[in-house]
Amino acid sequence: MKNHFLKYTFLGLVVLMSPKIEAQNKAEKVDELSIYRATPLKTHDLIHTKLEVSFDYGKRYLYGKEWITLKPHFYETDSLKLDAKGMDFKEIAIIDGKKSIPLQYKYDNEELSIALNRKYKRTEKYTIFINYTAKPAELKSKAGESITNSNGLYFINPDGKGDKPTQIWTQGETEASSCWFPTIDKPNQKTTSEIAMTVEAKYTTLSNGKLASQKVNKDGTRTDTWKMEQPNAPYLFMMAVGDFKVYKDSYNGKEVSYYLEPKYAPYAKQIFYKTPDMMNFYSKMLGVEYPWA
Structure with a gap:
């Protein structure tokens, strides 16, 4: 019971x-x-992004010229939307052979909507030229509040006061690269890149891929061009500018460079010496040789 x-x-x-x-x-x-979080819808595919940029330390501005090559992902289309946060635009055009055809556009301070000159099929590539100014330090959200943690590009001690080094660096994750260049700022996009930075000749630059060329200009500046020949996501685009000393190491025939502020330069090997061993370890463990330049 x-x-x-x-x-x-x-x-x-x-x-x-x-x-x-x-x-x-x-x-x-x-x-x-x-x-x-659904995978972002693909209307276009990024193919190649070419940038020419210079910097205004006083205003905290980036002056940019961009040639962005795309194609429709599947359906034919006569319009394009790019992520572009807090920018001013001087010119937006499509490159047609040697001609540059101005395009109509709308802009809401976060998204750039461009009317193309005609409909493009998924087998057709086209290149858009954009002359713009990025103002990351002045970014505002849609609600009008300042964006303090995702400005994409940062001027460090731009006035050169005190002992803090003067630098520029970027941080694109997750969708902050569109604070300094127009793009489709989604992680499922992949594009090759060419980034030319004009800086004071005393500074060292760093960007994606390999340093392809350096040109000394008559005004005391230098233009460094970095090329990335393998497609990578827009959030991985990076730039760094500053008084860096470069210590060159190697792994399996590839250059491995350590960029340090001058006071740490004598200790480069002690700080970073395990890097080639780590690259070797992960290449063997994953069964994929380190693929980048």
Whole structure:
């Protein structure tokens, strides 16, 4: 009798608790759905991004010229939307052979909507030219609030006061590269790149891929051009400018360089000496040789 009583009591508790458990499971499912992040819809494919940039330390501005090559992902289209946060535009055109055809556009301070000169099929590439000014230090959100943690490009001690080094560097993750150049700022996009930076000749630059050329200009500046021949996501685009000393190491015939502020330069090998060993370790563990330049 006692066993039957306990059995029915237990069954009764299960029945009473079932609606609560079911409600809890539903709530958990809703929570799971609320954090789901779908792959961004692809209307266009990025192919190549060419940038020519210079910097105004006083205003914290980047002056840029961009040639961005794309193609429709699947359906033919006569319009293009690019992510571009807090920028001014001087010219937007499509390159047609040796001609440059001005294009109509709309801009809401975060997204650039461009009307193309005609419909393009998915087998057709086209190149857009954009002359622009990026003002990352002045960025505002749609609500009008300052964006303080995702400006994309940062001027460090641009006035050169005190002992802090004067530098420029970028941080694109997750969608902050569009604070300094127009792009489709989604991680499922991939593009090759060419980035030419004009800086004071005393500074060292660093960017994606290999340093392809350096040109000394008559005004005391130098233009460094970096080329990345393998497609990579826009959030991985990077630039660094500053008084860096370069220590060159190697791994499997590839240059491995360490960029340091002058006071740390004598200790480059002690700080970074394990880097080639780590590249070797992961190449063997993953079964994929380190693929980048």
